[in-house]
Amino acid sequence: MRMTLRSLLAGATLALLTSTAAHAGDVRIMWYSDGIEGEVLADLISRFKADNPDINVIIDNVAYGVVKEQLPIQLEAGNGPDIARVTALKDLSRHWLDLRPLVADAAYWDTNFGAQADWMRPDGSNQISGFMTQITLTGGFANKTLFEQAGVDLPGKDATWDDWAAASRKVAESQKIPFAMALDRSGHRISAPNIAYGANYIGEDGKPAPLDKGAKDFIGKFVGWAEDGTISKDVWVSAAGQTYRAAADDFINAQLAFYYSGSWQVPNFSTKIGNGFDWVATGSPCGPASCTGMPGGAGLVAIKYTKNPKDVAKVMDYLASEAVVKEFSERTLFIPAHKGVIDKGDLAFKTQDPQVKAALDIFVNATKTTSEQALKMPGWRWSDTVYGALVARIGQAIAGELPVDDAFARIDADVASKVKDSAL
Amino acid sequence: MTVSNADKPTLPERLGTIVKTPVGVVMGLIDAPMRALQRLTGLSGMALFFLAPNMLIFGIFVLLPLGINVVYSVTGGSALFLPERTYVGGDQYARLFDCGNYLDALTCQEDAFWTAVGNTFWFVVLQVTFMILAALVTALILNRNLAARSFWRAVFFFPVLLSPVVVGLIWRWILQRQGLLNFILYPFGMEPYNWLTDRDWSFMAAVGVSLWAHMGFYTLILLAGLQAIPKDLYEAAAMDGTRPGRVFWRITLPLLAPNLIVVIVLALIRAVQVFDEVYILTGGGPGTSTLFLTQYIYETGFVSQPRNPGLAAAASILMGLVLVVLTLLQLGLGKRGENKGKRR
Numbered sequence: 188m189r190m191t192l193r194s195l196l197a198g199a200t201l202a203l204l205t206s207t208a209a210h211a212g213d214v215r216i217m218w219y220s221d222g223i224e225g226e227v228l229a230d231l232i233s234r235f236k237a238d239n240p241d242i243n244v245i246i247d248n249v250a251y252g253v254v255k256e257q258l259p260i261q262l263e264a265g266n267g268p269d270i271a272r273v274t275a276l277k278d279l280s281r282h283w284l285d286l287r288p289l290v291a292d293a294a295y296w297d298t299n300f301g302a303q304a305d306w307m308r309p310d311g312s313n314q315i316s317g318f319m320t321q322i323t324l325t326g327g328f329a330n331k332t333l334f335e336q337a338g339v340d341l342p343g344k345d346a347t348w349d350d351w352a353a354a355s356r357k358v359a360e361s362q363k364i365p366f367a368m369a370l371d372r373s374g375h376r377i378s379a380p381n382i383a384y385g386a387n388y389i390g391e392d393g394k395p396a397p398l399d400k401g402a403k404d405f406i407g408k409f410v411g412w413a414e415d416g417t418i419s420k421d422v423w424v425s426a427a428g429q430t431y432r433a434a435a436d437d438f439i440n441a442q443l444a445f446y447y448s449g450s451w452q453v454p455n456f457s458t459k460i461g462n463g464f465d466w467v468a469t470g471s472p473c474g475p476a477s478c479t480g481m482p483g484g485a486g487l488v489a490i491k492y493t494k495n496p497k498d499v500a501k502v503m504d505y506l507a508s509e510a511v512v513k514e515f516s517e518r519t520l521f522i523p524a525h526k527g528v529i530d531k532g533d534l535a536f537k538t539q540d541p542q543v544k545a546a547l548d549i550f551v552n553a554t555k556t557t558s559e560q561a562l563k564m565p566g567w568r569w570s571d572t573v574y575g576a577l578v579a580r581i582g583q584a585i586a587g588e589l590p591v592d593d594a595f596a597r598i599d600a601d602v603a604s605k606v607k608d609s610a611l
Numbered sequence: 612m613t614v615s616n617a618d619k620p621t622l623p624e625r626l627g628t629i630v631k632t633p634v635g636v637v638m639g640l641i642d643a644p645m646r647a648l649q650r651l652t653g654l655s656g657m658a659l660f661f662l663a664p665n666m667l668i669f670g671i672f673v674l675l676p677l678g679i680n681v682v683y684s685v686t687g688g689s690a691l692f693l694p695e696r697t698y699v700g701g702d703q704y705a706r707l708f709d710c711g712n713y714l715d716a717l718t719c720q721e722d723a724f725w726t727a728v729g730n731t732f733w734f735v736v737l738q739v740t741f742m743i744l745a746a747l748v749t750a751l752i753l754n755r756n757l758a759a760r761s762f763w764r765a766v767f768f769f770p771v772l773l774s775p776v777v778v779g780l781i782w783r784w785i786l787q788r789q790g791l792l793n794f795i796l797y798p799f800g801m802e803p804y805n806w807l808t809d810r811d812w813s814f815m816a817a818v819g820v821s822l823w824a825h826m827g828f829y830t831l832i833l834l835a836g837l838q839a840i841p842k843d844l845y846e847a848a849a850m851d852g853t854r855p856g857r858v859f860w861r862i863t864l865p866l867l868a869p870n871l872i873v874v875i876v877l878a879l880i881r882a883v884q885v886f887d888e889v890y891i892l893t894g895g896g897p898g899t900s901t902l903f904l905t906q907y908i909y910e911t912g913f914v915s916q917p918r919n920p921g922l923a924a925a926a927s928i929l930m931g932l933v934l935v936v937l938t939l940l941q942l943g944l945g946k947r948g949e950n951k952g953k954r955r
Contacts, residue, residue, distance in 0.1 A: 256913055263691030278916065365788065365803070421788065424808045427895025427902040428723070428910045440789070571916040579723075586810065586898025593717070604720075609689055609917050 214244045214498050216487075217258060217268040219251045222454040224320070224519040231515065235505050242498045255431075262490065269493040270502065272320060276307035276486045278571050283307060283316035284489035289500035290315065296507065299526045306565045307486050317488035318507045321521030324550050324557065325379045325449040325480040326471050327351065328456065330358075332464035333444050337361035341467070348380055348408070348472040351445055352417050358444035359417075368412070369419035369434035370447040372426065372582065374574020375564075379447070379481040380405045382560050383474030388573050389560075394606055395569045397599045401476060406581060406591065413585040419443065424586045429575040438466075445469075449480070450550040454520040457540045468546035470553040479558035483565055484524065522550060569606070576601040677931075683924035689917035696921070703925035724926060726899045727907035730814075734903060735882040738818045742878050743871070746826050750833035751863075764834070768827035778824045779891025783807065786816055786892075807893050810900040817889045817901045824888055825881065829874045836870030837863070869945070876941035880934055904930050 216232075218225055225248050232244050247268065254273055261267040262282040273279065287293050293315060297304070300318040308314040334341050337358040342350045355367035370376055378386070385401030398406075412418040422434040438446040439459045456466060471480040487506060489499045505511060509527050516523040517537050523529060536544060564570045576598045584594040620628070649657050679693070684703055686696035711718030716725035753764050770778065785791045788805040797803065806812045840863065848858050864871075886905035889895075895902035895910075908930070912923030 259918070260691065260913065265692075275916075421805050421808050424897030425894055427899045427906070429915055430894050430910075432894075575916045582896065583898045586896065586900065588898040588900075589717070597722075605915075605917055608687065608919055 212241055212243050212495065212498060214242055214270065214493075214495060214502050215268040216244065216246045216502075217249055217254065217271040218246055219249055219254050219272060221251075221451050222458065222519060224515070224521070227515055227518045231506070231511055232502075235502065239501065242501060244502055262492070265492050267490050267492060269495060269499045270317075270487060270489055272485050272487050274483065274485050275571060276316075276488070277566055277568055280307055280309045280314075280316060282491060283314070284491040284493060284496060284499065285312075285314040285316070286489055286500050286503060287313070287315045289496055291500075291504050299509070299528075300507065300524060302526065303484075303486070303524055303565070307488055310568065317486050317503065318512075319484045319486045319524035320515070321451070321484050321519070322482065322524045322554075323450045323484040323522070324482055324553055325376055325447065326550055326553055327469040328438060328446045328448065328452065328546075329467050329469050330438070330441060330444055330464055331467050333358050333362050333364070333441065335465075337444075341469070342472075344470070345473055345478065346469075348383070348405075348474060351469075351472045352412060355444040356417055362444070364442050364444065366419040366421075366437070366443055367417050368445045368447070369422055369437055369443050370409075371434055372422050372430070372432035372578060374429075374571075374577040375481055375483060376447060376449070377406070377409065377577060377581065378564065378574065379471055379479060379561065380409070380474055382481070382558055383471065383477050383479050385474065385476035387560055388570075389563060389567060393568075395573055395602045398595050401474075403595055405474065406577075406584075406595070410581065410584045410591045410594075420585055423582050427579075427582070429578050431578075439463075447471075449483075450522055450547070453543055453546045453550070456546075457520070457538060457543045466542060466546075468549040470549055470556070477558040478556045479561045480553055480556075481561050481564060482554070482557055520547065522547065569602075572605045573602055576605070680924045680927060683920055684928050686921050688921070689919060691920060699921065703921045704929075706922065707925055707929065721922070723899060723902065723907055723911075727902050727904045730900070730902055731883060731885070731904045733814075734818060734821075734885060735879060738821055738882045738885075739875065739878045741818065741822055742826060742829060742882075743875060745822060746829035746833055746874065747871075749826065749830045750837055753830065753834055754837045764831075767830055770824050771827040773824065775824065775887035776891050778820060779888040782816065782820045782823075782888075783892050808897045810897055813893050813897055813901050817885075817893060820888055820892055821882070821885060825878075829878060832870055832874050832877075833867065836867045840866045872944045873941070876937060876944070880937050880941075883930065883933060883937070 216228075218228060225246070229246055232246060236242070236244055254271065255275070258267060258271060258273065259275070259279060262279060267282070286296070290296055296315050296318070300315075303319045303322070304315065306319075307316040329341055331341065334354070339354050339357045339361070342354050346354075352368060358364070359367035370380075378388075381402045384405040386399055386405070387401070388395055390396035409418065413420045413423060419434055419437060422432050422437070425432050433448065434443065434446055435448060435452055435455060437443050438448075439456065441464055450468075453468070460466060471478055487503070489496075489503055493499050506515075507525075509525060512523050512525040513528050513534065515521070516525075516528065517535055520536050520538060520543055523534070528534065536547060538544070580589065580594040580597045580601065583589045583597075584591045589597065645657075648660065652660065682693060683696070685698060685700055686693070687699040687702065688696050690696050707721050707724055709720040710725060713719070713725065716722045716729060719725045749767055753760065753767065757763060773781075783790075786806040788803050790806075792806065793801070793803040806816060844862050844866075845858065848862060853861075884905055885903050886909070889901055889903060890906055893901040895906050904926070908923045908927045911926065912918055912920045
């Protein structure tokens with residue numbers, strides 16, 4: 188009975204705390220960090236709070252996994268923070284708050300963030316849901332020191348995936364590293380070479396199309412590379428299902444000659460590799476159809492279940508202002524999405540590392556070769572569904588559980604089943 | 612008038628009075644309504660009255676979620692709110708059981724589910740068998756008059772105190788390509804090998820790590836059982852010159868049987884529920900070779916895009932049924948043991 192009373196008291200206390208959790212003036216931001224952006228945000232918000240003492244902004248720093256797996260559940264239950272930094276922008280867009288009637292100047296938002304606005308709003312609406320904290324583009328990185336030590340020239344600007352594989356293999360053999368190349372265990376990442384090989388995921392009705400020749404060509408090649416040891420098998424078989432795994436640590440530890448990831452790794456490499464070895468960004472290798480990377484990024488969105496929409500809009504107006512976006516990008520080394528900031532071209536990234544500046548220039552230039560097909564993906568309702576099926580089945584094919592042709596059939600079946608499940 | 616020391620209340624008596632007085636007041640206040648309630652409901656009604664708060668909490672936190680889970684399992688879609696979900700009847704169960712050949716997961720519509728069922732089955736068989744043997748041998752050794760016996764008991768029990776996440780991480784650091792095991796083996800001419808990306812090794816690693824993490828708990832139960840066996844039985848056997856093997860089979864094992872049954876059933880239930888340390892260790896890979904039922908349910912309900920809570924609920928109900936059978940087995944065997952004890 189004592190335990191029962193304790194349980195009741197604990198329950199009552201929890202209920203009391205929950206009921207008073209959202210005070211008027213509280214704005215809770217759920218934030219994850221890849222690098223130092225959490226510290227930069229905290230600094231920016233402390234200045235906002237000094238100027239707006241009536242608004243209490245609370246930053247909840249969480250792991251990316253929390254944003255990916257727990258936030259959607261909270262949102263489905265009508266809960267969650269007031270603002271969140273997310274990557275599943277389109278998929279969860281029905282939970283975002285329309286800031287259009289709340290922000291000080293909607294035209295400012297349209298002008299400066301309009302290019303990505305559709306990525307984060309329900310299809311067919313003109314809602315302002317938030318803004319991109321950074322634009323990312325997938326691309327490659329090469330360990331320049333290993334290439335030099337091996338006496339192998341870095342493949343040039345228009346080098347193909349085959350060129351990079353051949354050169355990296357020579358480096359791996361010469362330098363006795365476990366693998367020549369690695370590509371993150373991610374459907375988003377592998378979609379870049381798929382599209383470069385001519386893949387088109389989007390059917391005529393806007394729903395997913397079965398895998399085409401372009402996708403099959405590259406996936407077949409990729410599985411073959413895993414079998415012959417060109418590409419790191421470890422990353423792709425290190426989990427089941429749709430779990431994300433990055434190979435960044437292998438690159439940082441000089442275990443790879445070439446690593447295909449994205450622009451968000453630049454600050455990470457600058458911090459963790461330091462003077463360990465020289466590295467360069469390479470852009471995306473070419474396929475028969477294009478030399479494309481995959482665009483993406485993280486967005487800061489307002490949640491429609493907030494109790495304080497006006498305060499939320501005020502915080503969002505502040506964080507989206509040109510000066511704040513510029514400072515945030517310069518300090519975090521992220522590529523900004525703000526048109527005004529990009530057009531002025533006076534970003535002064537705060538780094539002493541010359542490799543960072545060169546790498547960011549490569550990524551900015553690579554945006555010019557991004558294919559139409561790749562540009563459609565962030566705003567497409569089914570992109571995560573296709574990415575998930577790709578990861579799960581390619582992982583099985585690489586682990587030797589499925590012949591690659593069966594993996595193709597399973598990918599199509601998985602996607603069709605998910606489309607049917609969603610009843611859309 | 613003088614008061615002798617003998618008449619003065621002692622400190623504990625004074626404290627007792629301080630505590631008893633308010634308790635007495637409260638008891639006096641509730642006594643009358645309680646008597647009235649007892650007159651109204653009878654003795655059995657009073658039992659229900661006192662059990663009600665506990666049952667209420669059990670109902671809210673166990674039975675209600677169970678009921679909601681059943682409802683989810685007959686609905687479809689990715690929405691979490693029940694009103695937004697559509698009724699699909701037994702479709703989720705039919706989908707799970709849609710199979711060409713149950714022994715070949717790839718012929719099933721939900722191949723990941725049947726792979727997880729197969730993996731869980733083999734995990735249970737291997738892990739529980741090794742667990743019981745290892746725990747029994749360890750308990751028998753620790754029951755002997757060893758030097759630093761308490762230290763050795765602590766050594767075997769310490770892994771039980773670790774968080775499963777810590778267990779998973781420790782062993783990942785040991786078994787990965789740049790891990791401790793390869794560091795030890797390298798001087799002997801062995802090339803670095805990623806033990807966790809080999810399908811057979813990773814499965815055995817999952818079994819071994821789980822064994823290491825939980826064996827101490829079962830060893831402790833068996834050790835308690837061994838120490839409860841009367842010493843005079845062993846003394847009598849020694850006087851008769853009975854061989855050690857015969858002592859084990861005729862005295863130790865029969866008298867340890869009740870503890871052994873508890874250990875077997877607890878280990879079975881826990882093995883069916885395996886998730887956390889293996890999820891951290893291998894993530895279910897390579898491929899799906901260490902994908903177990905709980906991870907399948909978690910990924911189907913919370914990770915996959917779009918989520919399918921209905922399918923996850925149906926799978927969890929099927930898994931729950933297996934656990935119910937195992938629990939009934941434990942209760943049945945426990946009761947049989949009690950009855951045998953009474954007959955003796």
